[in-house]
Amino acid sequence: MIRILLVAVFLFMPSLALAAGHGAHSEKPEGHDWYPSKWGADDTLGSVNEITPEIILNAAKLIKVGKRYALGEVTSRTTPAAGTRDHLLFVFSDGADGLAAPLGTNNFKYFDDYMFTHMGVGSQIDGLGHAAIGDYFYNGLTPKDFYHGTGLTKFGIEEIPPMVTRGVVLDMVGYLKNKGVGSVMNRGGVDMIKGGTTFTKADIQGALKRQGISLQTGDVVITHSGYMKMQELDPAMAISTWPGIGVEAAEYIASFNPVAVGGDTTGTEAHPPVKEGEFVPVHQELITKRGIYLLENLVTDELVRDEAWEFMFVLGQARFKGAVQMVINPVAIR
DSSP states (O other), X not given: OHHHHHHHHHHHHHHHHHXXXXXXXXXXXXXXXXXXXXXXTTOXXXXXXXOOHHHHHHHHTTOSSOOXXXXXXXXXXXXXXXXXXXXXXXXXXXXXXXXXXXXXXXXXXXXXXXXXXXXXXXXXXXOTTSOOBTTBOGGGOOHHHHOOTTOOSSSOGGGSOOEEEEEEXXXXXXXXXXXXXXXXXXXXXXXXXXXXXXXXXXXXXXXXXXXXXXXXXXXXXXXXXXXXXXXXXXXXXXXXXXXXXXXXHHHXXXXXXXXXXXXXXXXXXXXXXXXTTOOOHHHIIIIIHHOOEEEESBOOHHHHHTTOOEEXXXXXOOOOTTOSEEEOOOEEEO
16 A cells, blocks of 8 residues: 555656646747747647658658668666666466466466566667756656656657658768878777767768768667677676767758657767856757657667668657657668
């Protein structure tokens, strides 16, 4: 009984406090010219609005050889995760191990399972209710508008339509290695970019030119750093510092109106960031200001080996009502 009461307090007290003390913001704070969204003041979907039937049909034309790529990593109890995030899977039986009687006259037995998990473990999508600038989330919403301890009432992961569009992978390892700037190292036989390295606008432009591709409206833009191998070699290092895009590069990519930006690291953006004292500013630049989704810990090495620079990208995430983020396994097809 005590446990039930404690859970109830945990789930509902934050919501009560917000309703009682937060109140509506009647005026925009200075510098908040990034909302309302270009899709309207009531929009809660953000950049997924960029996907049109034409974009989907054009993405299908990229399928030339019939090869598929799983972009989600295998997630387990040992998967490195940021902060206090954790993932625990339990398997139980109902007769399959001989502890219970079989079901039915046909002697049916089975295993089942359940999880205690943070949704932000392993490969994941960050929804629009994930990142804020102060109290302000995408389209100027504040916690009182959508937060509840049992699930978001807006921005829930279940609202996001399937993403079917053109995907692009940028081989930042190949580009920076060719550039000879000393930011590429070899660990465990894998070339990877050093933790903390920030990809600039010029780097993104250089990688695009090297690969002979350009960005288009509705793209999912993914950077390859090779750093995912660090999860195996040094799990603590993998979640303490990593390479990725900086704010300048994020703004440049965003100018092409992508649906999502992803990478093969814990946060997709470089950590620590360029400006000392900041914390994941690209999350704010893309998710909060522009409604562009972030995809993290994507498996990119096979795409790069095959030089599959553009492909059809497909993501239909689990639709857990009110979830902020979700573990994912996007598929690339070419």
